[in-house]
Amino acid sequence: MTTPLNIGIAGLGTVGAGVVRLLNDNAALVTRRAGRVIRVVAVSARDRTRDRGIDLAGADWVDAPEQLAHHTGVDVVVELIGGAEGPAKALAAASIAAKRPFITANKAMLAAHGMALARAAEAASVPLKYEAAVAGGLPVIKGLREGAAANRITQISGILNGTCNYILSTMEATGREFADVLAEAQHLGYAEADPSFDIDGIDAAHKLSILACLAFGTRIDCAAVSTNGIRAVDACDIAQANALGFCIRLIGQAAYDAGGLYQAVRPMLVPLDHPLAHVKGAINAVTVDADPVGQLQFEGPGAGAGPTASAVVADLIDLARGSNGAPFGMPVAALEAAAPADPGARIARSYVRFAVEDKPGVLAEITAAMRDCAVSIETLIQRGEAPGGGVLVVMTTHEGPEGAVARALAQLGQSSALTSPPLVLPILG
Amino acid sequence: MTTPLNIGIAGLGTVGAGVVRLLNDNAALVTRRAGRVIRVVAVSARDRTRDRGIDLAGADWVDAPEQLAHHTGVDVVVELIGGAEGPAKALAAASIAAKRPFITANKAMLAAHGMALARAAEAASVPLKYEAAVAGGLPVIKGLREGAAANRITQISGILNGTCNYILSTMEATGREFADVLAEAQHLGYAEADPSFDIDGIDAAHKLSILACLAFGTRIDCAAVSTNGIRAVDACDIAQANALGFCIRLIGQAAYDAGGLYQAVRPMLVPLDHPLAHVKGAINAVTVDADPVGQLQFEGPGAGAGPTASAVVADLIDLARGSNGAPFGMPVAALEAAAPADPGARIARSYVRFAVEDKPGVLAEITAAMRDCAVSIETLIQRGEAPGGGVLVVMTTHEGPEGAVARALAQLGQSSALTSPPLVLPILG
Numbered sequence: 092m093t094t095p096l097n098i099g100i101a102g103l104g105t106v107g108a109g110v111v112r113l114l115n116d117n118a119a120l121v122t123r124r125a126g127r128v129i130r131v132v133a134v135s136a137r138d139r140t141r142d143r144g145i146d147l148a149g150a151d152w153v154d155a156p157e158q159l160a161h162h163t164g165v166d167v168v169v170e171l172i173g174g175a176e177g178p179a180k181a182l183a184a185a186s187i188a189a190k191r192p193f194i195t196a197n198k199a200m201l202a203a204h205g206m207a208l209a210r211a212a213e214a215a216s217v218p219l220k221y222e223a224a225v226a227g228g229l230p231v232i233k234g235l236r237e238g239a240a241a242n243r244i245t246q247i248s249g250i251l252n253g254t255c256n257y258i259l260s261t262m263e264a265t266g267r268e269f270a271d272v273l274a275e276a277q278h279l280g281y282a283e284a285d286p287s288f289d290i291d292g293i294d295a296a297h298k299l300s301i302l303a304c305l306a307f308g309t310r311i312d313c314a315a316v317s318t319n320g321i322r323a324v325d326a327c328d329i330a331q332a333n334a335l336g337f338c339i340r341l342i343g344q345a346a347y348d349a350g351g352l353y354q355a356v357r358p359m360l361v362p363l364d365h366p367l368a369h370v371k372g373a374i375n376a377v378t379v380d381a382d383p384v385g386q387l388q389f390e391g392p393g394a395g396a397g398p399t400a401s402a403v404v405a406d407l408i409d410l411a412r413g414s415n416g417a418p419f420g421m422p423v424a425a426l427e428a429a430a431p432a433d434p435g436a437r438i439a440r441s442y443v444r445f446a447v448e449d450k451p452g453v454l455a456e457i458t459a460a461m462r463d464c465a466v467s468i469e470t471l472i473q474r475g476e477a478p479g480g481g482v483l484v485v486m487t488t489h490e491g492p493e494g495a496v497a498r499a500l501a502q503l504g505q506s507s508a509l510t511s512p513p514l515v516l517p518i519l520g
Numbered sequence: 521m522t523t524p525l526n527i528g529i530a531g532l533g534t535v536g537a538g539v540v541r542l543l544n545d546n547a548a549l550v551t552r553r554a555g556r557v558i559r560v561v562a563v564s565a566r567d568r569t570r571d572r573g574i575d576l577a578g579a580d581w582v583d584a585p586e587q588l589a590h591h592t593g594v595d596v597v598v599e600l601i602g603g604a605e606g607p608a609k610a611l612a613a614a615s616i617a618a619k620r621p622f623i624t625a626n627k628a629m630l631a632a633h634g635m636a637l638a639r640a641a642e643a644a645s646v647p648l649k650y651e652a653a654v655a656g657g658l659p660v661i662k663g664l665r666e667g668a669a670a671n672r673i674t675q676i677s678g679i680l681n682g683t684c685n686y687i688l689s690t691m692e693a694t695g696r697e698f699a700d701v702l703a704e705a706q707h708l709g710y711a712e713a714d715p716s717f718d719i720d721g722i723d724a725a726h727k728l729s730i731l732a733c734l735a736f737g738t739r740i741d742c743a744a745v746s747t748n749g750i751r752a753v754d755a756c757d758i759a760q761a762n763a764l765g766f767c768i769r770l771i772g773q774a775a776y777d778a779g780g781l782y783q784a785v786r787p788m789l790v791p792l793d794h795p796l797a798h799v800k801g802a803i804n805a806v807t808v809d810a811d812p813v814g815q816l817q818f819e820g821p822g823a824g825a826g827p828t829a830s831a832v833v834a835d836l837i838d839l840a841r842g843s844n845g846a847p848f849g850m851p852v853a854a855l856e857a858a859a860p861a862d863p864g865a866r867i868a869r870s871y872v873r874f875a876v877e878d879k880p881g882v883l884a885e886i887t888a889a890m891r892d893c894a895v896s897i898e899t900l901i902q903r904g905e906a907p908g909g910g911v912l913v914v915m916t917t918h919e920g921p922e923g924a925v926a927r928a929l930a931q932l933g934q935s936s937a938l939t940s941p942p943l944v945l946p947i948l949g
Contacts, residue, residue, distance in 0.1 A: 113812055117672055123737060123850050124669045222667075228813035230667025237843075238651075238659025240553045241833030243546055308552060366819065369798050383542055383826030384657035388819040390795065397812025404670030412845045414666075421552050 095128040096411045097164050101156035101182055102171035103136035103143055106196055106223070109396030110169065110403050111145040121404060125411035129404070133162045160185035167192045167410060169403060175199040187211045187219070194406045196223035196399055202297035202313035205304070206426075209418040219418040220406035225298040226251060226375040228398025229391035230405065235305040235379065236420040242381035244306040246346040248519060251298040251356075253373035253393045254282045254289035255321050255341040259329070259358070260371040263338055268326045281373065291320035292341060292356040299343035302377065303354055304419050307347035309429040311419075312354070316343075317434050319357040323514050325478040328444055331485045332360050332516075335470070337442075338368050342519060351432035360442050360518040367519070435494025440469070440518040443496065445484040446477030446511045453508040457484065464499035466491060481510035493517060524557035525840045526593050530585035530611055531600035532565035532572055535625055535652070538825030539598065539832050540574040550833060554840035558833070562591045589614035596621045596839060598832060604628040616640045616648070623835045625652035625828055631726035631742035634733070635855075638847040648847040649835035654727040655680060655804040657827025658820035659834065664734040664808065665849040671810035673735040675775040677948060680727040680785075682802030682822045683711050683718035684750050684770040688758070688787070689800040692767055697755045710802065720749035721770060721785040728772035731806065732783055733848050736776035738858040740848075741783070745772075746863050748786040752943050754907040757873055760914045761789050761945075764899070766871075767797050771948060780861035789871050789947040796948070864923025869898065869947040872925065874913040875906030875940045882937040886913065893928035895920055910939035922946060 100107050111131055114121060122128050133151040135158065153159060156178045159168050168186040170193065172179045179200050186193040187208065195201070201208070201224055212219035222232045226249070235244070250256050254276065261272045273290065276282035288294050300313035321341050332339050337360035346353045361368045366388050370376040375393025380386050392398040419426060447453045454473065461468055467489040477483040488496060500513050529536050540560055543550060551557050562580040564587065582588060585607045588597050597615040599622065601608045608629050615622040616637065624630070630637070630653055641648035651661045655678070664673070679685050683705065690701045702719065705711035717723050729742035750770050761768050766789035775782045790797045795817050799805040804822025809815050821827040848855060876882045883902065890897055896918040906912040917925060929942055 109812070113670060116812075117670060120672055120737070121670060123854050126850065229816055230663055233662060233667050234659055237838060238662050238834055239830070240837040241542060241546060241550060241830050243549055308549070366798065369795065381830070383538070383545075384830035385821040385827060387658055388817070390819070391816040392814040398814060401668070401670050401810070401813035405667055408669040409666060414843050414845070416841045416843070417555075421555065425552050
């Protein structure tokens, strides 16, 4: 048995406490697998007095997280504070500068500063690891960076936000409306008081931009992720989708080809026989289309103390075993600076929901606009009441450029027949 | 760029040719990810003249596979010959003795000799890697050894044989009988002329014993895997299971607790809402129950040239990146020698199919035997015709020790009312 691996943890919220608990509960097992004892020797958190139900005897408390980068006896710094800037970023920079391996669960920081941090880590020959940053417990960072490393990856599609998936699958199971299910999710602690980060797709966009970098060997470009959340999805959309053989999920999708790097987060219709369709509740899943392996899927709990701690400690065990590859699978200099693809050129089938006046000629107006923009209609169903009043018209299109549908809707935008703006949801192919 | 990684490949069948093709087709990508060129410098195969559709210019041919262990310029030996003994085993031993990293897709050899090979590799500080040995393209070896390393794994359940899954899911989709679908699978090349290795569960048992070692930190004990194949599954079983809300899959399952190491391969009823239920065709999938992460699932193509080559080359890239952990996640000396669990003590619900004489009192006889052995019946359905004649009686039990069902059937074994031996399929919990 070699010397222990001594860690300093910044942040003792749900995840930080979960890491301490895991290292304690599975101590013997982790030691066998890591080949050495992994122990917490220093911590930093705002409140020293709070009872977190964990044993921190023997760990030094430091006032500022950044001190962990220099605290005597710390071999590895684990950052679980969160936030793209501020103390998390300062701690990352200080740890790398001090040549201390740095482990983080901070997707926002990696999405914003991942390239700069990786460049610094490379220059200093310091490991930078972040399995917990994407999809919590499922080892999809490792799966892409190492498991699928031999493949030309053509597309990744993932359910990357457990809160959205919980809301959408609960709406599906109960027929209830978004606002109602969101309120319940907040009450149960599945959604934040300010839910925007989750339900507007921002969290999923951070994760997607990291996965795209690993999958395609391109630089992280989170600003280029076209991001739409789930606020506009109505109970009627879920019912109509179900009747057509689909469910609705918030999907992060990225693809890379001659047309550039495509990255989008948005609610999509998922065919019921697609492997992502059975992913319910707060589960995350990532589907990888790759050559020559075919299609891989990784699935598991994407958030919470236990799953996230599982990923953080997996990184620690990797470190203890001596694994130290480039954070993003290759040196930052080897990553390509990909131009964003034109999202309008993306080929897909689409679902469009209209709310229209109950008067003659409305369908003629809609179908004329589609014809003018060369959108081929597959089904057109007029039934029931639309959210907010009016008649519900639901359309699905044949495959075509998404921009054509957008142009048709822009043309219809002037129409007095529409009682509210249409909702477009592309169909996962 | 550092020096190339030079490999020698033994065996140029489907998988060997697939590896050469992958290294050629994805050469630039593999070089970027590995940080160095990976090139084939020597090969050994029975027939030098066969057209395999691959470019072997620049590679030396050696007569005996074992020569690759000593051939000048070979850095890594890749064994794709197969078979637990003979040339594959000799090559493994020779490569390790010559301190050449050894990569293999050979589950039969690892199931039989994995511990001895790992011990030798450790002693010589030589990497031994085998991602392709279990479930082809899906990176489940890495997922268990590294991704889930922080967890106490309580159970693994997997669809580990694509041939069986193809046959069972085709029987399900078409209502056809086993023999008929097997013959078609053989005709299409999905099943071997001698299909025993696949359909009797032997291949899945090899894989399961390797996964169990990684999951539980126990020594590989393939001889202790209770192994039953799918020959006895009849079209009527699939129809009855479907009516009850299940499908039938060949499941490899292992668990480890105070009662010992449980390892079994057998057809089971899988609830239609279980993540393994939607796995169809030649796809493999492994579900891991672990604390604290919860349940993880890995899914993807389990066999074939592309998927298997993907796993072999992932191992090569890992090697090129300098990763070199213990083959089974910890030194062989640290693996526990687990006693096999008593399979009769396993708690499960069961499905039992009887073929009985059409005469009064038969159900009373069956239910009396169950009562005598303390088996609690959940449903009992008498309908239709049994395979081979007689009336079909289908029963499901409440949870209880599997041994109790076996005892009840042993008691019924003397009965003249049974026209053929009953079939017991446990229900995946």
